[in-house]
Amino acid sequence: MERKANCENEYAMNRGPWSAEEDKTLMNYVQVHGEGKWRELSKRAGLKRCGKSCRLRWLNYLKPDIKRGNISSDEEDLIIRLHKLLGNRWSLIAGRLPGRTDNEIKNYWNTYLRKKVEHKHNQNDVVGHDSNIPINLSSKNSLGILHPTKPPHPLMIKPKSMRCTKVMMPGNDSVNTMNLLTTTWDHNNPSASMPQDHHNHCLTGVLQDFDISDLLMSYEDDCRFNGYACVEIPGHIFEDESWRLDDSMVEEAWYENWKHDSYFSQEQNMAMSFPSF
DNA sequence: AACGGGTGCAACCGCAAACGA
DNA sequence: TTCGTTTGCGGTTGCACCCGT
Structure with missing residues (x-):
């Protein structure tokens, strides 16, 4: 299915994966001028991307303090607990996991953790968990x-x-x-x-x-x-x-x-x- | 080697809240 | 107070990659 264009000057905009050149341009611009005013930033930096797309790229990928690599078992455990407490409040959950983005946590949950938790619950059901037992x-x-x-x-x-x-x-x-x-x-x-x-x-x-x-x-x-x-x-x-x-x-x-x-x-x-x- | 289904994840969409003139 | 703009959020999509057949 073709995605509907939604940004300003939508048909003049680049879409899809970011090139290394675009990343470099965005990174350089934000380092000099700071974050915010994304629509204006996009125009001034000469990026053919909508402001929203620039913001997302920066927050989820380019920002220097983003932690790379696999999610540790401690982080995983924390995500499970926080999800039980907060539900799909990905930004809140991400806020308790320094260096992780809401998008990353959401993806990790949807592709892996949800199944793991469901599997665990199913196992508990099989062994006859008694909810009256403290x-x-x-x-x-x-x-x-x-x-x-x-x-x-x-x-x-x-x-x-x-x-x-x-x-x-x-x-x-x-x-x-x-x-x-x-x-x-x-x-x-x-x-x-x-x-x-x-x-x-x-x-x-x-x-x-x-x-x-x-x-x-x-x-x-x-x-x-x-x-x-x-x-x-x-x-x-x-x-x-x-x-x-x-x-x-x-x-x-x-x-x-x-x-x-x-x-x-x-x-x-x-x-x-x-x-x- | 070719194919097809499954998976992971970056990117997009639509909506609502926050902001500011 | 109003209204247009910007920002933030959660859900969804699409594509690249992997792996089994």
Whole structure:
């Protein structure tokens, strides 16, 4: 199928793979004049490409800090977890993987990881996974990732419908505060239970239905989030903020790093953008 | 060697949000 | 506030390459 031309002066534009000459031209221009104003950049640099195409080429291929080479098992593991948390929010996921682009992660997921995860789930189904068995008692999260050394935290025994009700994530504001994302879970009307930030903006679908044990397993495995989580167990709603897991965790040596360690630099944490507040 | 199906990935498309005059 | 432009995002496409027959 022939692709429909879409850019400005569409029929005068080059399309398809970029030549080495075009790459060189774009690279030189961006190094001198910087990124942005892509349409203008394209004209000024003398590239017969639309602005959009220039931007994409730069961001996905030419930008100097792009990491080349295979995705490591650590990166793969992180992608799987983040995808479980965020869904197809490729740019958010890429934001937690320095040097990787959203396009690369999306392609990697679609061509390889999705099948791998589906295969793993199918295997779990075959051996008769019982969803009522607390997964943390077997030191596995729901992705089947083994937890090699740490015994389960007392609060991480998972009731069947335990939900994440409050999460504090590193903020993206300039004063290094934590954004409080909250939701109250109405068991009679689950669809009305949307996570909200302190401006009462909904974060539909971000935390709702998210399995708290996966979130916490991610925390304690590698401390990639500097966040706090509150949980609600049906029939026992913890109104008191003192039940924040971080407070109870830090009393135990196993979890002492949970709150303080940061896998990413502060700068990267600040850059983390959670869906449109 | 030729062919055809499968795979990986760069590039494109359409839409929406953000921006700025 | 409005409206045109720019930027960013996620889904999709098409082509080159690989591999088995």
